[in-house]
Amino acid sequence: MTIGDIPKLGAFRKPGKEYVVPYLPVGSVVGDREIAAVTRVLRSGETLSGGGRREEFERNFRDYVGAPYAMSTTSGTVTLELAIHLLGLRPGDEVIVTPQTYQASIQPLLQYPDVEVTFCDVRQDTLNMDPRCLERLIGPRTRAVILVHYGGHPADMHEIMDIARAHDALVIEDSAHALGSVYHGARPGALADIGCFSFHSSKNITTLGEGGMLTFADPEWAERVDRLRGNEVDGSFLPRRHTFGDSKENLPGGLYPGNAYTHDLVALRKHGTNATLPEAAAAMGTSQLRALPGMVERRRAIAARLRETLGRFPGLVEAPEAPEGVIHSQHLFTFFVREGTHGINRHRLLHELDHRGVQVPLRYFPLHLLPEWRARGHRYGECPTAERVWFHEQVNLPCHPALSVRQVDLLCDRLEESLRAACTH
């Protein structure tokens, strides 16, 4: 197949249009507690960066997720960059990834031209990495697997970890959707080697609109992340033992400056960055973490209403539920109009929903078909399920706690009307 064979979708999202049920103004509810927490930091007269609030948020997050370490950064994208850096990839290594995620999950791999990236197809019901496909693809060169818990539905971690461990491959969980989810008694972020979270405004909790968190168990990684995210600065302001290049002896007075930043310049140029989560953002994070169970409950209640509405169209649409022992955070609500199930036309349905003021963007364009991945040789046809579902079958509905009760009622009514209008007989 060639680029020209990729099916085309008509425009169903009109720019500038007002929606009665918008997709994502903000994902989480920002209440008085958050405002008070942020204001307290601003009025404290204390430092606004690198103080105690960040550590407090990290402790709370670590305890919530159940991972030995939680280290904050400024975005989900930065956590993924750091996580991929920790893998220590070498030329010739292979990383197996899912095509059905936000591009930031794998974008840092573009900086490793000598690492082979293999896309593993997804399950058609959860859109998570399909363990059977992973089993077929994994091999002696596979250094790591990067997966997402799509929409908050935990991936099949028991199967995936067994396969990965048998091949000595590390596993990164992109848990940007899965804060609040549970997988057989444990939480995403503590199910594999590294967890990556995002606190972007649209996610299950937010830290002033942007933020991220890494979770893992390795104490050596904790030291490395601390240096990498802190500009490789030795925060103690004490002289380092190692030399500052040859110039050390030539400094005035022959002294190495003690009360000064003592960067490891070589390391800094290579990897270090500044990704310090500000104090006010961390304070908001702690406050949001307390509100998280209630917000996830609200997401799940909205999802239950949507499932009830979809249940009136048996055989025409599918809205699979999480199995026993698995809790879905419902960061996204996705259902399917199967291709070949004559009865409802998906394309028509998207237009009907849009026409009735329900905003329905498709998540996520199969990543292997993005220009930068096609430039690395990836092609339409590589992940048939991910492709079929995106181009023909999936529908995403608004599902977040910022929706009012009236908006949820409207959403269910308009969904039902749209489904009837999109019926082909």
Ligand SMILES: *Cc1c(COP(=O)(O)O)cnc(C)c1O
């Ligand atoms: C949002 C998101 C990211 C990126 O997080 P940012 O905080 O926006 O940088 C990565 N992966 C997934 C699956 C996401 O949804």
